[in-house]
Amino acid sequence: DVKVTQSSRYLVKRTGEKVFLECVQDMDHENMFWYRQDPGLGLRLIYFSYDVKMKEKGDIPEGYSVSREKKERFSLILESASTNQTSMYLCASRPRTGGSLSSYNEQFFGPGTRLTVL
Amino acid sequence: AQKVTQAQTEISVVEKEDVTLDCVYETRDTTYYLFWYKQPPSGELVFLIRRNSFDEQNEISGRYSWNFQKSTSSFNFTITASQVVDSAVYFCALNYFNKFYFGSGTKLNVKP
Numbered sequence: 638d639v640k641v642t643q644s645s646r647y648l649v650k651r652t653g654e655k656v657f658l659e660c661v662q663d664m665d666h667e668n669m670f671w672y673r674q675d676p677g678l679g680l681r682l683i684y685f686s687y688d689v690k691m692k693e694k695g696d697i698p699e700g701y702s703v704s705r706e707k708k709e710r711f712s713l714i715l716e717s718a719s720t721n722q723t724s725m726y727l728c729a730s731r732p733r734t735g736g737s738l739s740s741y742n743e744q745f746f747g748p749g750t751r752l753t754v755l
Numbered sequence: 756a757q758k759v760t761q762a763q764t765e766i767s768v769v770e771k772e773d774v775t776l777d778c779v780y781e782t783r784d785t786t787y788y789l790f791w792y793k794q795p796p797s798g799e800l801v802f803l804i805r806r807n808s809f810d811e812q813n814e815i816s817g818r819y820s821w822n823f824q825k826s827t828s829s830f831n832f833t834i835t836a837s838q839v840v841d842s843a844v845y846f847c848a849l850n851y852f853n854k855f856y857f858g859s860g861t862k863l864n865v866k867p
Contacts, residue, residue, distance in 0.1 A: 679859040743790055744855060746800040
């Protein structure tokens, strides 16, 4: 059974704290993604990684950084948490497929981490 | 630019009713894939279906069916004889060069 796991389901932090959200996948996927989900806004891409140590900014990278030291693990870092980063954070992974099938594969999602910043 | 619009924020139906969730997309590319995901209250998004831009055949899977119309840039999802277990948030998404563009989601409430 393929799996994407996230370190916490619920997290409460204080403003200014450094926050680490961890994501691990066991499917040997090259691509990994971090999204935040807010009511009425759907899923917005924060960062993604297409290989170890490689990263690309998504649509809303401000206030976030990421780390991918191993293929199976993708970490999202909030350097100094703020209240407007209170949200649901979703991690996903996806295998790489080349050529005309590059868009074929779906993303596999973790259960999400609901982060509250006080 | 790629964009997906799900105009219906929330829909409530009574069990056994049919319901259609709308999805309209924008892209200039000719080759793309469209997806539907279901997010139950547990939170994890579950893949339902993908559709290639060159394949406009409708698809049926049990009580679920999808209608893809390139002429109107729509990829609508119909649930026939809805059940309480269908209650969830449903997302439509467009994949373009390894990035997924999600709509804002439609919350479906199915009441017994």
